[in-house]
Amino acid sequence: MQVNYFEFYGLEPALTLDAGKVRQIYLEKSRQYHPDYHTQATEAEQEKALELSSLNNEAYKTLSNPDKLLGYVLQQQGLLSEEAGNEKMPQAFLMEMMEINEALMELEFEPDPNAVEKATKQIEEIENNLEDTIKNIRNNWTVDSGNTKDLESVKEYFLKKKYLLRVKEKLSTFATAF
Numbered sequence: 001m002q003v004n005y006f007e008f009y010g011l012e013p014a015l016t017l018d019a020g021k022v023r024q025i026y027l028e029k030s031r032q033y034h035p036d037y038h039t040q041a042t043e044a045e046q047e048k049a050l051e052l053s054s055l056n057n058e059a060y061k062t063l064s065n066p067d068k069l070l071g072y073v074l075q076q077q078g079l080l081s082e083e084a085g086n087e088k089m090p091q092a093f094l095m096e097m098m099e100i101n102e103a104l105m106e107l108e109f110e111p112d113p114n115a116v117e118k119a120t121k122q123i124e125e126i127e128n129n130l131e132d133t134i135k136n137i138r139n140n141w142t143v144d145s146g147n148t149k150d151l152e153s154v155k156e157y158f159l160k161k162k163y164l165l166r167v168k169e170k171l172s173t174f175a176t177a178f
Helices: 005-009 019-033 043-063 066-076 091-109 113-140 148-175
Strands: none
Touching: 005 019, 005 043, 019 043, 043 066, 066 148, 091 113, 091 148, 113 148
């Protein structure tokens, strides 16, 4: 069942959602669709309730997570395939990341807590700068604005953020070694 999560929750598509409101809708739908509340229903009704309960869980996981929300909006707008790993990364960003990746390779052979700390700080700084680049777009974009340039900026942010997440995961393996 391919249902638009925004429609399912009765929300306007946005890049930022009120977490409290999303949780409230989730809880309301949980009470409405949870299979335990449909034990006396027909088998078809029970199956439908189970489907809707699963849909509610997936919608909540997506709409309550800021990064998943961005990816979802980009997919809904046709700017990101479900296989986001196949998207091209901006060359300038990859060049910027080269130093950090080289430091990670060196850590594999020569563990160094200072190098881990330095790389961690570099990644945090890059993440903070990334956040600043889309903060205004994230807070003001609407589906009606039709501004694909803004969404292209969000897509670039999203891809960079995913890349940085993988680097941070690798870096965390070195940090726990000390």
